[in-house]
Amino acid sequence: DQQVKQNSPSLSVQEGRISILNCDYTNSMFDYFLWYKKYPAEGPTFLISISSIKDKNEDGRFTVFLNKSAKHLSLHIVPSQPGDSAVYFCAARPLLTGNQFYFGTGTSLTVIP
């Protein structure tokens, strides 16, 4: 059973506009959340993370928001650039079994020039 879900397989956004990628999770024991970016034929690379004690973390054009009551997190990219076109995975780590990371199914973002 998928514990981390990304319900939008794809998203298209105009260059310069905001991209919002969403992620939902079911396990209330998750305490750390990450976003990874993946280009074709490459491995995923770390983008940004957030601890469950925070509700927002910002790094340049990327901001992650966490809503624990809704078990929902989102990644905002502002402004979107063509180089942001990639597959984005959200991931979560549970507090008690801290070595395991659970990933979502991914959202393919296309930024249109």
Added chain:
Amino acid sequence: NAGVTQTPKFQVLKTGQSMTLQCAQDMNHNSMYWYRQDPGMGLRLIYYSASEGTTDKGEVPNGYNVSRLNKREFSLRLESAAPSQTSVYFCASRQPTGANVLTFGAGSRLTVL
């Protein structure tokens, strides 16, 4: 620094054949992981090794075995390959002390006919 290196990058097998995917990291990380990526399924954890000498099952361990040869190397073996094991396999490593980020290799694409 090479980071995480996986070999081979591509492999075609016939049903019933065996093979081993190799993974090595040069970052002195303690924990290592094997994931598989399938369309619509995201990244799913096969096995992980929290430290040298230990291995644990992940979400989808059936049909696989692993060996943590030393701190640097973590191999994944398919004893009798099945078409359902056609996938892209990613190895990752993590330094657990104060770190929650996985560093991935470039992936190994396996096709089982």
